[in-house]
Amino acid sequence: MENLLLQGLNGLASASSLFLVASGLTVIFGVTRIVNFAHGSLYMLGAYLAFSIVTSLPRGHAGFWGGVVLAALAVGVIGALLEMLLLRRIYRAPELFQLLATFGVVLVVQDVALLVWGAQDLLGPRAPGLRGSVELLGLRFPLYELVLIGIGPVVLGLLLLLFKRTRWGTLVRAATQDREMVGALGVNQRWLFTSVFFLGSLLAGLAGALQLPRESVNLHMDLATITEVFVVVVVGGLGSLPGAALAALLIGELHAFGILIFPKITLVLVFLVMAVVLVVRPRGLFGKAQVAQAAVASVAEPVLGRAPAQLKWLGFFALVVAVAAPPFLAGDYALIVLTDMAIAVLFAASLHFIMGPGGMASFGHAAYFGIGAYGAALLTKWFAAPMVPALLAAPFCAGLAGVLFGFFCVRLSGVYSAMLTLAFAQIAWSVAFQWVELTGGDNGVLGVWPDPWATKLNFYWLALGCSVMGTLALRRIALSPFGYALRAQRDNTLRAEAIGINAFEMRWVAFVLAAGFAGVAGGLFAFAKGSVFPTALDIPRSVDALLMVLLGGVQTLAGPLLGALAFTGLHEQLVRATDYWRLVLGGVILLLVLAFPQGLAGAVRQWWEGRRHG
């Protein structure tokens, strides 16, 4: 009984800090429509800055609380600068590009933190006067946690007052409902957006700073937090403050009691809840349908066409080099990198298929890559299957998962759909991680070796062959009547329906196909590495795929190809050259986003056409 009370209080404390971060994210999204992946990075910065400020100020109440407030304000300013220098320039770019930009920020912030504060975990000071604990029903509960429990509702109250009672708050609420109308009424949107970013970032910074006495400050706080907070915001309904509060409470308590009731599936519980909420209420608990955002960010998608003859020859030439050159390369390293590239191209092409022609974003495409990899690996481990049958089985495993997960994901739209894909990916990940008897858990599946005939060189050729054929097949499908119908429902759902196209079926089939091709890539990956770990389907891998597609550009069929090659190549070189590869990669991404809002392939195409016409 007492134990339950304690757990309940623990849950309230986590809920409180979850709410602080989530409220900032949801307010930012409501007004700017930006899915800010960097919000977790702002939270982490808040913790690091608080650590530096508090430890350099004199000890005592003023030093601690002053440091927390200063850190929060500093993060607020950083957020505002981020909006002014980066995001403001790309509001008119396609939605996914803003996402790519915030990914870039995540990478940069990670390495800046590493540079400034180093790799070790930092233990901050306890809050003065709150070191002790109180006695509740004969059990001791830390005083600081109680204060934290109080802070959440207080901040919620203040925010509600701010939004209900001030002119600024009224404008924010109005913009959340209908941004265009607010613009038409002559409100200065730039100032509104910047101030909203300031407030949202300040809240994230505050939440991070308040963690100082609770846990060590480390470099993993950003991604760990952003996933949780996304769940909270999506479950609550994007843009809804009361929704975020309720969802934070739900998720916080779920964490606390989940450990007691379902110790076996703690990792997956939160995502299961999100999946269920989204299936039952597609816009979250308190989410409302947006007033149609006509034409704000709608860049007409270009016509997909058959490539010009020169480009075909170029591609053919590149392929000949890719086939013929490797035997003359010295060492296995080059072959390993080339094999990785071939696999990455297929993986990226499969994601592009649903994002480009399908018009659906997926934050969890690694699930199908990973399920393909595990499918092949487990077949060799448990049934001693040879390589070829195991490879053939991979797309079916992944495709089956696509049938099941896709059925739910393709019914939703936009961010909600993307978040549901993330939820399913996390569910798949935690199965791989926690079902130790089957998958070996964190130790992975080892000894997934290719057949004897498949030397490093032969295996590279196999991977290249699968990648080229897979990519060409996806291209062919994209240009088939089915592919056109898929694009039709993306372009204009009403019109598509009016000529007899069943959008749900098209999207579902596309999702399953994409999953299958990702599965092929995953199967190859398993044999290329000789082992599979849960990292094959974790969030960073999904993010990698997104980066490849977005870098290359969603709008052209060649985009994912270029993106995958650029990303893998850059990544490989950078990791070898510097410890701070994230900083460089993030910087490159930000530059690309600002310079080429249509992606690499789009930029090349524009240059090409400009040269021809000009």
Place this chain on the structure above:
Amino acid sequence: MDRFTLEALGLQKSFGGVRAVDQVSFGVRPGEMLALIGPNGAGKSTCFNLLNGHLKPDAGRVKLLGQDITGLAPRRVWKRGVGRTFQITATFGSMTVRENVQLALQSHRGELARIWAPAWRLRGGQADTLLERVGLAGQAKRPCSVLAYGDLKRVELAIALSNNPRLLLMDEPTAGMAPQERVGLMALVAEIARERGMSVLFTEHDMDVVFGHADRVLVLDRGRLIAEGTPDEVRGNALVQEVYLGSGFEPEPEAEAPLEAPEC
């Protein structure tokens, strides 16, 4: 041969206590051009959406060629032989004009499941024929996203014709067009309808278009059908004049103004 291509029987639809469409019954005869008119808020769009499947009526039935199609999804209504154009043109911006029409033709032929056939090889000739018929042969290779508004209306028309419809539903076909273009487009529609023996039901604000091209006219006011007849009969109907000219309800300096205003 059925007496009516499309029949509405006692259609009724309310939105939160407001009867948008109230006991509306009428029939569209084979090969006729039937106009549905009425002041703003009369229920024209709601009525249209009950016919094309976007809304389900609270009561009443819709029959197409004698078969009940009440409450069928829009894509099923299309498959039964109803083509439609939208008030705000709806085409696929990432495709060329020709591809737009080809896709509609492929859908009509049940070819969308063909994931391995190159789309550009299928129905190209038929698409060209349709584009020629609506006067867009020269624009076939241009992307829809760069077309002028009047041309987009013609693309929509070609798309709507691709399932050889028995009935064409046109919601405000000439909204947003210059007066010259309006007459041209409706003359084209009338010509095609005559060639194919196809019925056309259209809503319209421009009285020149209505009285110039409709064989018969239906007049809606506050959800109810208040008049039905030839253009001349309707023009002479006292009730219709009262509704349109306001006779005391409206300030009436320009009788034209309320007729021209596009409905939201």
